[in-house]
Amino acid sequence: MPLPTADDTLRKDIMRFRTPSGADLTTRNDPYLAWQRAREQAGLWPYFRSYATPLTPHATAVSDTGVTTAGPNFGGQDYLSLTGHPEILEAAHKALYTYGPLTAGSPALGGGNPLSKALEAGLAEALRTDHVMLFPTGWASGFGTIRALMHKGDHILLDKLSHDSLRQGAAASGATVEFFRHLDNEAVRRHLAKIRATDTARAVLVVTEGVFSMDSDTPDLAELLALCREFGAQLLVDVAHDFGAMGERGGGQLEAHGILGEVDFVVGAFSKTFASTGGFLATRSSSAREYVRMFGGPQTFSSAITPVQTAVALAALSVVTSEEGARRRTAVRANAVRLRDGLTGRGLEVMGDVVCPVVPVLIGDTATGRTASGLIARAGLIAHLVEQPAVASDAARFRLQVMAEHTAGDIDAAVGILDACIGEARRR
Ligand SMILES: Cc1ncc(COP(=O)(O)O)c(C=O)c1O
Structure with missing residues (x-):
């Protein structure tokens, strides 16, 4: 397979590597690795980040290539903010x-x-x-x-x-x-x-x-x-x-x-x-x-x-199952509503019809999603891009996960960063 081009790193999806050919298991995935490395070098590889802090509403995540994102954390799944309880x-x-x-x-x-x-x-x-x-x-x-x-x-x-x-x-x-x-x-x-x-x-x-x-x-x-x-x-x-x-x-x-x-x-x-x-x-x-x-x-x-x-x-x-749990559910719900309203207010497409801690923001086109993801990580917001194979190839999205202890300021900051970075990615 020829070396990946800039267009490959931006647009091509991962599924074409799912059926590799060749008899040598130690080398037949080299084309996949070349593509991943090219995406990493282009700053378009959002996966396998690690957290350098607990999963608090503000956290620090570091990418495999050393990009550090410190700021509002909408990439964890600690919906009721219990990890530090x-x-x-x-x-x-x-x-x-x-x-x-x-x-x-x-x-x-x-x-x-x-x-x-x-x-x-x-x-x-x-x-x-x-x-x-x-x-x-x-x-x-x-x-x-x-x-x-x-x-x-x-x-x-x-x-x-x-x-x-x-x-x-x-x-x-x-x-x-x-x-x-x-x-x-x-x-x-x-x-x-x-x-x-x-x-x-x-x-x-x-x-x-x-x-x-x-x-x-x-x-x-x-x-x-x-x-x-x-x-x-x-x-x-x-x-x-x-x-x-x-x-x-x-x-x-x-x-x-x-x-x-x-x-x-x-x-x-x-x-x-x-x-x-x-x-x-x-x-x-x-x-x-x-x-x-x-x-x-x-x-x-x-x-x-x-x-x-x-x-x-x-x-x-x-x-x-306690009263405290009920209060935390009310808080996470209010945060999800604020995030959904804020994003919709900026003209972004928020998916889904139930108010739950997960707020998916539809991007659609994979290239825009990858570009936006790189910009968002550098702008100080932790939010995960989801692309194929987790979703269809024309349905890339950011999956934001809200916590009970996010503040209104965290949510408004996330809305501002997403709006600016997605807008910038769409203009490129
Ligand atoms: C619906 C569903 N089931 C199961 C799992 C897997 O859970 P765990 O990460 O605890 O293995 C997930 C998490 O991604 C999920 O979304």
Whole structure:
């Protein structure tokens, strides 16, 4: 492949490197590396930045090429601003000194401790369900649950924009996988009717998310659940972004849609609202829980989350379900509204119809997105560009993530920087 040109670094997308050819695995990705390096040199590579500070509303992020961005931080996922909460830090210290830094192994082989039991019980109560199990990450919870439950001959219907973990779990399960148009319950009905016309013997799992974090929108979950019941299908909802951060009591979109405790399988992550890493499956089925515990690969063959991660998620859950949690949700919502209004007021296109902590700003054209991203990083705003493969090639966007402790000044500064840099990128 010829060396990348300036036009390549600005416009070409990453997907053309997904099917490399050549017999030597150590060299056949050299064209990809040349393209990445060229983007880095042109200042058009926003990925793999690291944070030099905690995930506070003001933070410092440093790129692989040494560009330092210090300023308002809209690139973290700490929606309720819990990472610096004194009770949570205290719980982390206590767990470290009580149980040590490591677990014995996977949950199947001694990876649990009293904190994990308490966290499972707390999540079951918050989600009004009976059975919860923990996973090492949010990604593993979606992947592991679907991969364990579904088999060849079964059917999986996924929203077209479902998260990678859900898609990969479906692909690995061996079941027949079909995608339906984003949020389109009528399309789900057509798929279900077609499947059930010829197959009433096998399982059908419908998969969606509480809030789609690239788009800030949500399905009509109550209607979707009713459809599943009508056709003898089960529903799985990934609540990674909404559980804890939304809903009057923190029950996320399931609470908002009045179906908390009714969905067959709920998977989620601690990496957003719960200030930790790890994930969970919550279900009313005792046998499904035990089966996934034994056959859910990442659960059985990967080490359990550490005592510190578990203690942090548990302490965060206690804040989430308290009056303080409700106040923090009100604050993050008000901040999201202020950000959405500010951006719209400057003529920028804000995506989505639910007010949630994620505020996506549509750019469209990849070249403009990459140029704007470089300018924004230098102007002192931490905000992530999302481009293909995470979104379609003509739908690049900035995904801003609001926190409860952002101030009005942080938000107004972000609006000003985005407006100026996107405007500048469009003029170039
Ligand atoms: C819907 C959804 N599910 C799962 C995950 C993965 O969560 P984690 O980063 O905790 O593995 C994410 C995070 O990007 C997500 O958006």
